[in-house]
Amino acid sequence: MRFDLDIVCLANSWKHGGRCVAGKIYSGARAGEWVRPVGPDVANRQISLMQMSYGQNQYADVLDIVRISFDGQEANTFQRENLVISNRPWIKLGAIQKNQIVGLLDAPPALWLNGMSSRFGFNDKIEAAMLTQCRSSLVIIRPNNPRVRIAEEYDSKIKIRILFEYNRQNYALTTTDLWAQETYRERGIGEHALPPVSAMTISLGEKLPNGNSTKIVAQIFKD
Template sequence: MSYDFEIICLANSRKHSGRCIAGKIINGERQGEWIRPVGTSVSREITERDRGYDDGTTAQHLDLIDITFTEPQAPSFQSENHVIDDGTYWDKTGQGAITDLAGLVDAPPSLWENGYSSFSGTNDRVPENLLTAPRQTLFLIAPNNVSIKVSAEGAAFGDSKRSVRATFTYNRQIYSLKITDPAVEQHYKGLGNGVYSPAEISYFTVSLGETWDGYAYKLIAAVF
């Protein structure tokens, strides 16, 4: 039995060969709850076809979107996941604005468990053995002291591809997380390697991604 949620799109990030879309419900009894639409393939990404509208355009940040789902995803630590009806177009019902986001900000005491860092990150991952129960894995936050670094983080290990990573503080804790917002990645890679201090950033959507090699990584899925 299918069901619909209408969301404001707060993430449209890279995931495998597709996208990870997420947003908050904008009406009804569950208003304000996060929803992460997931696809029907094994890897669960949202394809370009999945996020398409009837007019040929595709879902973007701040779109108001009515999406039809078939069921919640099988139990996972990502509590927000719902499987889309991939035979139904998504329906753009309106357009949100940056000014709408102040009323949607989350206030967790921390961005999940801290104290676990990758080679290039800071507090950027959670061990898989701590992820034994469903939990909230998406937050819209207002970061402080943001800097953005473009570099080939894996060069010492034979990987010359560049990454874009933001370092910031939240509740007096330092984080350094990869950015997976495609437009922001493209912009900063175009500026070349280096460290940048953007003044215009107000909000991040942060996501605790699926597990890989024993950890779930904290990602910046959208920059506003």
């Protein structure tokens, strides 16, 4: 059955040539619950610009309060927040101010489960068998000492990672944040400073071929 939800957008990042959009329900009994709108095409769950259009060349973006119509929950995924959008246009109801993000922050003791790292990351993976223990696949947190690392990784491809600390744990995660990719892609190999960061939205990515999931910095909110 089709239904509408009003969400405040807390991520608008790159995904397979489209966008990964996520946010929290803005009001009502379910306020604060995470939602990740996904496309109706099973093979291409990313959101296209056309799907997130308000019309007149305007598109949903972070901090917007958006009314989205859904057809139901996505099946066969550990990402419990995934809801399949309908063909109705998205409606902008307003926007929050950047200083209101603090009221939306999560406070998990850790970013899901720690202890599994890729060759180039740190605390950036979760094994397939452990994903059932993850009650959500999205969080928004305030990181400590965030910075950027640019390095050659698999197949000598340049990769941008965000290094930071959270609750005395170190992390080195890849990022799909559009601003970070545009700003740092052409910088040299090494570590680079970030401007002051007030929050970051972190997502567990879709399962890899081996069944594992990767922690991803989906959105960086600068002060």
